[in-house]
Amino acid sequence: MSGGAPARLSRAERREITRQRLLDAAAEVFTDHGFDGAAIDDVAARAGYTRGAFYSNFADKTDLLVQLCERRIEAFAADELPDVLARTPDERLGWVADWLAEQVPPLEILLAIELARRRDHDPEVAATLDRVVTTLLGAIDDLMAVEGSTLAELPDVERRDRALAVLAGVTGASLLRHLGVDTGPRTLALLLDGVIGPHEGPAA
Amino acid sequence: MSGGAPARLSRAERREITRQRLLDAAAEVFTDHGFDGAAIDDVAARAGYTRGAFYSNFADKTDLLVQLCERRIEAFAADELPDVLARTPDERLGWVADWLAEQVPPLEILLAIELARRRDHDPEVAATLDRVVTTLLGAIDDLMAVEGSTLAELPDVERRDRALAVLAGVTGASLLRHLGVDTGPRTLALLLDGVIGPHEGPAA
Amino acid sequence: MSGGAPARLSRAERREITRQRLLDAAAEVFTDHGFDGAAIDDVAARAGYTRGAFYSNFADKTDLLVQLCERRIEAFAADELPDVLARTPDERLGWVADWLAEQVPPLEILLAIELARRRDHDPEVAATLDRVVTTLLGAIDDLMAVEGSTLAELPDVERRDRALAVLAGVTGASLLRHLGVDTGPRTLALLLDGVIGPHEGPAA
Amino acid sequence: MSGGAPARLSRAERREITRQRLLDAAAEVFTDHGFDGAAIDDVAARAGYTRGAFYSNFADKTDLLVQLCERRIEAFAADELPDVLARTPDERLGWVADWLAEQVPPLEILLAIELARRRDHDPEVAATLDRVVTTLLGAIDDLMAVEGSTLAELPDVERRDRALAVLAGVTGASLLRHLGVDTGPRTLALLLDGVIGPHEGPAA
DNA sequence: TATGAATGAGAGTTCATTCAT
DNA sequence: TATGAATGAACTCTCATTCAT
Incomplete structure (x- = not known):
């Protein structure tokens, strides 16, 4: 069914992708608003996730x-x-x-x-x-x-x-x-x- | 009225003192917490006033x-x-x-x-x-x-x-x-x- | 204008009234939902205030x-x-x-x-x-x-x-x-x- | 199959063990934090499982x-x-x-x-x-x-x-x-x- | 059966700001 | 001018719950 492509990602890989996206989004939001001015919701949203995803990847x-x-x-x-x-x-x-x-x-x-x-x-x-x-x-x-x-x-x-x-x-x-x-x-x-x-x- | 003595300060002078104190306090609080992290109440308190004094002297x-x-x-x-x-x-x-x-x-x-x-x-x-x-x-x-x-x-x-x-x-x-x-x-x-x-x- | 009535309340009196109303509301909400289940917004609202009023009267x-x-x-x-x-x-x-x-x-x-x-x-x-x-x-x-x-x-x-x-x-x-x-x-x-x-x- | 040895537990028995462990853990956590204050993750963790095990055994x-x-x-x-x-x-x-x-x-x-x-x-x-x-x-x-x-x-x-x-x-x-x-x-x-x-x- | 990433409602709390005094 | 009670938006963080694996 799923062709010859490298197929599905493992859980760890997906997690890593999520983390990286959040980190990239954070870089952008920090750039725009500074650390204090950055809202975690914004970071998560810009990465295409919700706040919960953030907190399952970062302590705070x-x-x-x-x-x-x-x-x-x-x-x-x-x-x-x-x-x-x-x-x-x-x-x-x-x-x-x-x-x-x-x-x-x-x-x-x-x-x-x-x-x-x-x-x-x-x-x-x-x-x-x-x-x-x-x-x-x-x-x-x-x-x-x-x-x-x-x-x-x-x-x-x-x-x-x-x-x-x-x-x-x-x-x-x-x-x-x-x-x-x-x-x-x-x-x-x-x-x-x-x-x-x-x-x-x-x-x- | 305002005799030769060092005496009373004019209204403008008092205002100026208040402003300066608030500004000095702000410098300290900004130094400690950054701009976003600085609370106006803290600035006012460190200057010896309350937030009302702040808003009498600064727009925001x-x-x-x-x-x-x-x-x-x-x-x-x-x-x-x-x-x-x-x-x-x-x-x-x-x-x-x-x-x-x-x-x-x-x-x-x-x-x-x-x-x-x-x-x-x-x-x-x-x-x-x-x-x-x-x-x-x-x-x-x-x-x-x-x-x-x-x-x-x-x-x-x-x-x-x-x-x-x-x-x-x-x-x-x-x-x-x-x-x-x-x-x-x-x-x-x-x-x-x-x-x-x-x-x-x-x-x- | 304001008749012979005991007239306006002092700030301290108003504050006391607010506190008492919040306390009364809290008793009701605690009764209904328990302490953990009680939302501060509910307490404040039931007392006729917003959450800010609560926090200007109680530390937490x-x-x-x-x-x-x-x-x-x-x-x-x-x-x-x-x-x-x-x-x-x-x-x-x-x-x-x-x-x-x-x-x-x-x-x-x-x-x-x-x-x-x-x-x-x-x-x-x-x-x-x-x-x-x-x-x-x-x-x-x-x-x-x-x-x-x-x-x-x-x-x-x-x-x-x-x-x-x-x-x-x-x-x-x-x-x-x-x-x-x-x-x-x-x-x-x-x-x-x-x-x-x-x-x-x-x-x- | 399940010989005379103390041997393997049936599926139902394993399930029962899991449930009992979760229940015991819940008793401890409720004791410490009350019902509202108890986190399901804590209960599961104290029982040696993760939240998934909890939801496999209890509706909510x-x-x-x-x-x-x-x-x-x-x-x-x-x-x-x-x-x-x-x-x-x-x-x-x-x-x-x-x-x-x-x-x-x-x-x-x-x-x-x-x-x-x-x-x-x-x-x-x-x-x-x-x-x-x-x-x-x-x-x-x-x-x-x-x-x-x-x-x-x-x-x-x-x-x-x-x-x-x-x-x-x-x-x-x-x-x-x-x-x-x-x-x-x-x-x-x-x-x-x-x-x-x-x-x-x-x-x- | 059990895992754990992700969701999202909701909580407590902070704080810039307003306004009657 | 200065006070401080009150507002309410915004924020960080928690957690019950879902679901693909």
Whole structure:
């Protein structure tokens, strides 16, 4: 009856689909209304479910925030990062600038701010925030640790300082765009050239 | 009637005091709970009033947000800025870094994010957000337009790019601190040296 | 304009009226649906208000339960008790039986059961339950401490035992009526005669 | 197939085990949280199942209440009652007092109250409540109808009045214990001596 | 028979806001 | 100007129940 297609999904698979849809919907609703402003009914409805589906997949609203952050940071590390690493150092700045321009509003930043507000009241939240930052810093470090680059030869402490600066620069530029300020690739270039630029090739 | 003594306050003065107290209380409550999470009763109570006082002084909750942003940006321009301008270019970076370290959480940034979320639905909010950004950019421009500096001689477009970069850098560093990342003066230095650093003295 | 009548009510008076109406409504709704089954909206509506009025008068649903118990026990001590005390010992048993017959369902008992369920989680609830029982036992003791009665001359411990027995008897009879059992004055007479009966007239 | 070994259980037996476990779990959860406060998931979980098992065995929550009452009253008649009847009349009061002391909270009473609340809306519930009361009254009547006792010779109407009084006394004492009142055997003795005491043997 | 994802009515509670005082 | 009782919309979360598996 049901043709040669991959047929029916198992329960676990359906559950996973539901979760992912809810998470995607949450990303949209958070983007539009912020965390506090997001109604769970809206999240569920946008995912095509009712509120009950939400509560059978997430413990509560905070859990949703945490899960969303975890998933997005994982997805970032799995999907975006390899893309950048595949570029030559020269192309990376441009790639990051383009990527940034697409991320308006910068959901990760807004989510991180919400995490920060709840950090002191919920250890799990604190752990997630920590993981987000650590992952990002690690990703930047990977970007700098390129063979032949003088950055790769810097002492760890120095490399971390630079990673911090890069993260701050990218974060700030992203946020500014979100605030409606016309930030272009030039902004990022100005900011990051001093941090990673001159090192992007010993020849230079 | 109103003798030479410090004596009684006029009606307008009392009103102004009430407003200011409410605004100060709002800054605290917003800092703790965010805009959506802030209850007007809490704001009023922290200021020593009840909600009636609030509604005698502000049209609604959004009005409070707008007024608070306006006041803070005015206060920044009037109080903080002159302090920086009084420093030599060499000292400024340190001054900004210190100032930043005190601003955790960076209320202005959080408020701006709230403004941004309401920008499309409320023209007054949009205007305020614009004013905030313009003022900050103007302030940075003032900082760069120092006599003798090569920055001062840059074309306007270039100067704006640099101001943007500075604002992004400062914003990003501030936000990172808020997220619990251990950002020190070094981060800012790395970020801004490329933008304003080398120019901080024609001799260099 | 507003004639010689006692005119307008002060705010505190209006508030008190509101509270009393809500409490009365709560007694009715609890009677019909039990505590858990009672919806605050129903309570408010039956009192002629909306849910907001409820929450500006009571902290939460448990608070309502506590306040209701307190008020009813006070009212009992102030209103019912003097009535019984005014009777001769011979008439009292009949009076209590009649009073009991009217108390279907026996709201005080049902409320006390709810209090008991929450006793361990809320000290205030425990205190209220304690007060209810103490007041009732005290009332019974007063009833027994009649001049000339041999009960009055019993040692305290013995008097307490008897008070306990009376309370148990009245409680049980009341509950049985609530359960639909046709309990008449005879039941109470049989039960209490052994406890207080022989004393209902030394001549007898 | 089902050999001589203790071996496999038939389908009906398994079903019966499941039902009994659920019923036992329900008794516990009702005791802790009351009927309205009891969650079916909790009942199922405490029995080691999920909600599906519950709905395979009971029509709905009310059905659970009814079945539980039926079972308990049957169990009482089958298990407890013979124990009392085996005692001499003199020992019975003590036996009942001890049994009472163990029944805190007095689940039967609490269940009966729930039944009473639903009596008017559900004929089956009304029937169950009736059966519970009738069974208890019959049990008490059996206790009184002992050979040689003067109670046994009383006219039926009188015997019923006494049974009612006994039930009321026991119920009241039980409830008082549940409310935290320190009710001892003495309370019951005082209450019941007048009803059944002097008759417990003409010799005495 | 038992599971568990999903439903959806309904609950308690919060809170921006109004308005008579 | 400031108070605070009252409103009522909106929200998070619970839970009895259904149904495909």
